[in-house]
Amino acid sequence: xxxxLVRGATAANLGLTAEAALGGLNFDxxxxxxxxxxxxxxxxxxxxxxxEVAGALAAAFPSSPWVSSVRAKGAYVNFVADxxxxxxxxxxxxxxxxxxxxxxxxxxxxLCVEHTSANPTGPFHVGRVRNALIGDTLARVSRAAxxxxxxxxxxxxxxxxxxMITWIWSKPREAWPAPIRAVVDGHETPGEKGDLHYGRPxxxxxxxxxxxxxxxxxxxxxxxxxxxxxAPASHRELAKTILDGMLASLARLGVRFDEFAWESDFVRxxxxxxxxxxxxxxxxxxxxxxxAWAIDASGYGLPKESTHVVVQRGDGxxxxxTRDVAYxxxxxxxxxxxxxxxxxxxxLHARTLDALLxxxxxxxxxxxxxxxxxxxxxxxxxxxxxxxxxxxxxxLAEAVDRARRExxxxxxxxxxxAVDAIAEAVATGAVRYHILRVAPEKPVVFRWEDALSFEGxxxxxxxxxxxxASSVLRRGDADRPPYPFEAARLSxxxxxxxxxxxxxxxxxxSYAARSAHVQAxxxxxxxxxxxxxRFYHAVPVLKSGDERASRVALVAAVRQTLGNALDLLGVPRxxxx
Numbered sequence: 001x002x003x004x005l006v007r008g009a010t011a012a013n014l015g016l017t018a019e020a021a022l023g024g025l026n027f028d029x030x031x032x033x034x035x036x037x038x039x040x041x042x043x044x045x046x047x048x049x050x051x052e053v054a055g056a057l058a059a060a061f062p063s064s065p066w067v068s069s070v071r072a073k074g075a076y077v078n079f080v081a082d083x084x085x086x087x088x089x090x091x092x093x094x095x096x097x098x099x100x101x102x103x104x105x106x107x108x109x110x111l112c113v114e115h116t117s118a119n120p121t122g123p124f125h126v127g128r129v130r131n132a133l134i135g136d137t138l139a140r141v142s143r144a145a146x147x148x149x150x151x152x153x154x155x156x157x158x159x160x161x162x163x164m165i166t167w168i169w170s171k172p173r174e175a176w177p178a179p180i181r182a183v184v185d186g187h188e189t190p191g192e193k194g195d196l197h198y199g200r201p202x203x204x205x206x207x208x209x210x211x212x213x214x215x216x217x218x219x220x221x222x223x224x225x226x227x228x229x230x231a232p233a234s235h236r237e238l239a240k241t242i243l244d245g246m247l248a249s250l251a252r253l254g255v256r257f258d259e260f261a262w263e264s265d266f267v268r269x270x271x272x273x274x275x276x277x278x279x280x281x282x283x284x285x286x287x288x289x290x291x292a293w294a295i296d297a298s299g300y301g302l303p304k305e306s307t308h309v310v311v312q313r314g315d316g317x318x319x320x321x322t323r324d325v326a327y328x329x330x331x332x333x334x335x336x337x338x339x340x341x342x343x344x345x346x347x348l349h350a351r352t353l354d355a356l357l358x359x360x361x362x363x364x365x366x367x368x369x370x371x372x373x374x375x376x377x378x379x380x381x382x383x384x385x386x387x388x389x390x391x392x393x394x395x396l397a398e399a400v401d402r403a404r405r406e407x408x409x410x411x412x413x414x415x416x417x418a419v420d421a422i423a424e425a426v427a428t429g430a431v432r433y434h435i436l437r438v439a440p441e442k443p444v445v446f447r448w449e450d451a452l453s454f455e456g457x458x459x460x461x462x463x464x465x466x467x468x469a470s471s472v473l474r475r476g477d478a479d480r481p482p483y484p485f486e487a488a489r490l491s492x493x494x495x496x497x498x499x500x501x502x503x504x505x506x507x508x509x510s511y512a513a514r515s516a517h518v519q520a521x522x523x524x525x526x527x528x529x530x531x532x533x534r535f536y537h538a539v540p541v542l543k544s545g546d547e548r549a550s551r552v553a554l555v556a557a558v559r560q561t562l563g564n565a566l567d568l569l570g571v572p573r574x575x576x577x
Contacts, residue, residue, distance in 0.1 A: 033071070033078035034086070034500060040075055050075030083496050087487040090503040094557040095483055102505045102564050104146035109336030111147050113139045116250070116257075116341075117154040119161045120239040122199020124249050124392040126446060127343075127374045133435050133570070134371055135341040136255040137518040140568045145513035150335065153257045154327060157231075157239045157264050159320055163223045164205045165198060165242070166235045177215070180204045195245030196393070198238060227317040229267055236264070249392050253428050254570040261330075263323050271326040272318050275360070279311045279322070282359035290314035300355035302348070309352055321349065325356050328366060338366035339516065344373065369516050371440035377447055395446075399427035402452055406460075410577065425572035426452070426460050432570050433459030437522040457526050459571045465529035466566060467577040468536060469559035476542045478552045485553035489546060494535040495554060501528050505561050509568065518569075525565040532558045 043053040051074055058072040069080045094101045115135020118128050139149045156162060168180060176184075183204045188197060209216045226235060250256075266272050276293070279285060284296040291314040298307040311322045331338050342350055350368045357365060376390055404423035407414070414422070434451035438444045454460045473479045490499065501524075508524045511517065532555075541551045563573050 032073055032076070033069075034081040034503075035079040037077040037079075038075060039077065043075070083491065083499075084487045086503060087490050087496070087499045090499050091483075091485055091487070091553055091557050094502055094560055095481065095553065098560060099564060099567075101561060102509045103144045104506070104510060106146045106148065108142075108145070108147040110334070111142055111149050111337045111339065112152055112331050112335040113142070113149060113339045114152045114154055114331070114341070115139075116255075117156070118246065119156050119159065120195075120242040120246065121161050121165055122202045122242065123193075123195045124246055126376070126390045126392055126395050129250070129253070129392050129431075130371050130374050130435050130440075130444065131341050131343060132250050132255045133253065133432055134369060134440055134518060136253075137432075137436055137521070137568065137570060138339065138341070138369070138513070138516055140570065141509055141518060141521060142513040144568055145510050147513060151256075151258045152331070153260050155239065155243065155260055155262045156320070157236060157262055158223075158227050158267070158323065159263075160219065160223055161202075162235075162239055163219055163226055164209070165202060165238055166226075166232060167219050167222055168201050168205050169198060169238055170232060170234060176201075177208055177212075180208055193245035193248060193393075194241035195243075195249070197245075198242050199245075224315065224317060226264070227267070229264075231264065236262070249396070252396060252424075253432055254572075261327060263320075263327070266323055266326040266330070267318065271330060272323050275322060275326045275329065276312050276318060278360040279325075279356065284359060288314070291316075295356060295359055297352065297355040297359075300351070300358065302351055302355065306348055306352070309356065311356070321352055321356065324349075324353055325360070328353065328357065329362065331366075332362070332364050338364075339369060340366050341369045341371070344370055346370075367516070369440055372443040374435065374444040374446055377445060396427060396431065398448075399431055399452070400424055402448060403427040403430065403460075406452060406454065407577065422574060422577060425574055426463060426577070429459035429463055429566075429571035431459075433462065433522060436518055436569060437526070439517070439519045460577075462525055462529050462562065462566060462571060463574045464577050465532055466559060466562050467574045469532065469555050469562065470575045472536075472541055472555050473552065473559065476548075476552050478556065481556070483549075483553035483556045485550035487550075489550035490554060492539055494531075494538045495551070498528075498531055498535055498554060498558060501531055502557055502561050505565070521565060521568060525562065525569060525571075528558065528562055528565065532562070 037054075037057070039050045039054040039057065043050040046053060051072070054072040054075050054077050057077045058070045061067075061070040061077075066082055066085055067079055068082045071078050071080075097103070113135050115138075116128070116132040118124060118131075124132075135151065139151045142149045168176065173181065173184075180201050184201050187200065209219060222232075225231065247257075279295065280287075280293055282295060284299070286294045286296055286308075288294060292310055293312040295309045295311055296307065297309050298304075300307075309321065310319060312318055328338065340350070347370055350366075350370070354365055400423050403426035404419060407419055407422050407426065411419070411422075430451045434446065435444055437457055450456060451458060452460055454464055470479070490496070505524065505528075508521055512521045535554075539551065541555060542548065544551055566573050
């Protein structure tokens with residue numbers, strides 16, 4: 001098709017290059033065709049009107065066995081692929097590559113995706129889990145697109161928040177202030193996870209410190225000790241115990257990490273000192289009267305009130321942003337590309353980090369995926385320190401309970417163990433998909449009726465569609481390949497619509513990896529499931545005649561592609577529901 005565009009443009013004296021054609025072709029042509037070429041840029045360079053250029057291109061396009069029609073509409077040239085050839089090539093590719101269908105060759109430079117990185121202060125709340133799901137899914141689709149990916153969790157064990165945990169647990173329980181002890185005594189349960197147990201007093205500690213100067217000074221002194229490399233022996237152990245509990249919650253959602261980077265390690269190994277040396281010699285470094293060092297970042301477009309960036313206190317200790325520079329330099333030493341997933345409340349930090357990297361002469365920059373908050377229907381942003389959080393574990397428990405009731409309504413014949421397994425898969429799939437389907441720049445309002453719907457844009461709908469395709473294959477004694485087919489037998493409009501969607505999958509994966517728009521994959525999966533259900537109700541499969549084998553192959557291809565999409569989204573596959 002690209003070659004045809006070049007030759008057609010040459011015949012029309014438009015001077016189109018192969019690069020221009022490749023850059024302009026949109027293979028999701030919409031209702032007008034299977035691919036579309038916008039003529040705007042070419043028309044501008046040729047000094048002609050876009051509709052005129054589109055018409056000339058369509059008229060000059062040479063015949064091709066792969067293209068059944070070429071038509072101009074407005075400023076677009078629309079291409080319709082030959083149905084039989086498209087069907088033959090698409091089904092053959094899906095069935096040959098199987099679980100690798102949609103995957104690209106490993107040619108990209110290595111990528112580090114740093115995500116989640118929540119402070120080890122207690123259980124995850126629902127708002128924070130959006131970070132984990134975006135980062136985990138981006139890593140999945142990037143690997144599928146051929147990118148070598150390492151995921152990292154950056155553990156802030158030196159800041160004030162982690163220090164507050166060490167401060168309270170380093171005291172005997174009887175020495176705890178009464179308001180803090182009241183939220184713990186009588187509320188603990190045997191065997192509870194470390195994040196819940198050791199993080200339980202955190203909101204009360206935060207509130208207590210606001211009202212008690214002596215306690216606040218104790219915490220500040222402990223912060224200075226830790227930031228000077230003299231942390232109590234229990235400090236990292238507490239952080240790790242809480243982190244292990246947090247990671248166990250994420251593991252239920254299929255989120256795991258390749259590596260963990262401890263903030264304090266960059267102090268211990270001298271990395272932070274080396275960064276401070278470079279910052280003190282930066283073009284806009286400022287020495288303050290108390291001995292502190294700062295950067296005048298007024299030339300970097302930061303808000304006026306944030307242009308004075310302190311990078312070293314008067315006592316010689318570093319700050320979070322300084323240590324973050326050291327962390328990013330360590331990542332740049334290993335990876336060609338960095339992606340950081342951050343909440344919208346960290347946008348200023350991201351811009352400040354960029355400014356400090358520029359100040360030390362570092363030309364490379366991380367890319368940032370910034371996401372908005374998740375709210376519950378009652379409204380309001382969740383906060384761990386404020387105690388207004390909805391814990392992820394509680395959300396998952398309620399999701400499992402609701403999913404279990406839904407499963408029992410539909411399948412009274414299932415054994416208890418099977419119900420539990422399906423309910424867990426439906427619940428975790430519902431949570432993942434409900435959050436991933438929304439673009440990061442838009443807020444998510446978590447509604448149960450949407451998340452657990454078996455008919456809407458939801459994880460359960462995708463799982464139900466996959467289970468339906470699996471059922472068709474089982475009932476047709478065709479749950480294993482080979483799947484012979486004749487492309488000419490698949491001519492119904494519903495069949496051809498499915499084929500076109502199947503053909504799009506590799507490009508959707510590539511786009512999601514390249515753009516970090518993982519919601520595009522979520523949208524594609526819904527479209528494929530929805531189109532398959534239309535086909536299922538409109539076209540007989542197992543009771544058809546000469547078309548039976550080919551339709552079974554089409555169902556097998558849908559099941560494979562939908563399953564691959566579910567894997568990349570982290571939504572569990574279900575063979576039966």
